[in-house]
Amino acid sequence: MPGEIELADLLTVDRIDTGCQLSSKKRLMERITSLLLQGRARLDRKTVLQTLIERERLGSTGIGKGVALPHGRINGLDDVIGAVVVLANPLDYGAVDDESVRLAFGLLVPAQANEQHLRILAHLARLFDDEMIRNKVISANDNQEVFDLLTTWTA
């Protein structure tokens, strides 16, 4: 089915970090950038970081309930990459509900954003709206567990 979202297509275990101790939103963006760059030698760190930060300026990607979906469009990228940071400490993120953030799913998509990319965002928003999975991810013991939880979730 063309609309089906398989998070396993865009996420890998080594792009997940759990129990992360970070002191600010800026550090979180840096951490997500490093994860997104795993195995992507062609991507420029500065560009990715700047893209995420500029998108934040247009409006917070903190969707509420402690979840953020920082994302951006990258020139020259031809697939979608995701990365996950689960924080050990709640972080001030300027989210829509002013609640601190506990977990962030970072997403990079090609410059020509299309319907499929929007569906991925919508899928993530629905997924993290599910309180059970949210709590499971936040209290997961390792990266593999987070990966399994996220990639097997269905609405």
Place this chain on the structure above:
Amino acid sequence: MKIIILGAGQVGASTAEVLSGEANDITLIDIDSNALRQLQDRLDIRTVTGNAAYPSVLSRAGAEDADLLLAVTNSDEINMVACTIAATIFDTPTKMARIRAPEYLTCQEIFDNDAFPVDVLISPEQILTNHIMRLVEYPSAIQVLDFAGGRIQLAGVRADHDGPMVGCPLSELRDHVPNVDARVAAIYRSEKVISPEADTIIKLEDEVFFVAARENINDVMREMRKVDRLVNRVMLAGGGNIGFGLATNLEAKGYSVKVIERDPACAESVADRLNDTVVLLGDAADEELLRQENIDGMDVFCAVTNNDEANILSAMLAKRLGARRVMALINRAVYVALFEHSELDVVISPRLATVGSILAHIRRGDIVAVHSLKHGSAEAIEAIAHGDRNSSRVVGRGVRDLPLPAGTGIGAILRNDEVLIAHKDTVIESEDHIILFVVDKKYIPEVERLFQVDVMYL
């Protein structure tokens, strides 16, 4: 946002004051611990004492976590080095620096090529020069601000008995100037703001702020008071950076300019670098000198020395001796308020002008320009709308349906290079530049939120 401000001078302190009132996390660095202590008593900020360019000092101020560095110490070099250190060691996302020296400002490539990674240059002298130039061009205005690259302007004018609209309701403005579209954004009557309605009657001495396309500003202004004849002769007191910059701009536009400078070396240097301007060595508060130089024939007298008291005195004297319109540059906030309703026609606050240009880069959402008005109590903002009906709270909606906070109005829109004056049924489109007037700055966060895109905006 986590913001580090370097330098607790006029601009640093004012910016800290505005931003600390808006849910930001501010750390102010200065070498002078006394200056910091005074501010800390008054504002909710953190302070660090030390050399603002040192990595250890920046680190103590929390540079690893800062979203933005604002370098406004009184040294260009410290500001430039601090931005470089912040970029190299701390990866600070946004770096702004005040740069005064034309030597650096005219050498843009040092900032473009990452030699000095400054994202935004702030030049108070340039901002002020532009500000004053607009007041010279519109001799009846108390304030003229540019939006949309100068296509749209916001002008403030004091209603006088010879203005045809005085005594008339705003609804009649259309009949008075049939081919001109304009929107009155706010009216200040005895320092109280009135939200303009169709039946609001313009009274004598009202300060009327309106938005219109640049080419229509004079037509509307003429309805509020008799428009003074165009300016030809300008006298400047002070040949420093601002005086010199102004004189250069004025003579290039064909005005006849005289500059009074009391320091012989400075006077000589200014005279050497200007072509048609007459540079006079002397004291601008010297009645004899002013008379000799035909002060009563001057269309504008503008005092721009670095001394507030000298500016106030010489401008008052010039007014008494017959100069048509006098302006004084005043740094101290108390003086600005004190002399706004005095013999001085225009009081120029460099602090307000500069803070506005800084705010444009700090506000959330895609904000292009911010201008502080009325001692900083009100703001005029240019914001860009992005997204569609789903991802934006403004796009695809009519102006009347926008959940604007109290006292906030949309004046004009720039759409594909075309100026539209906002009407109730105007529908906002993506990429529109929207000019808003916010009478009470406490509503700014609400306005920012309104223009922010939803998480689904890709």
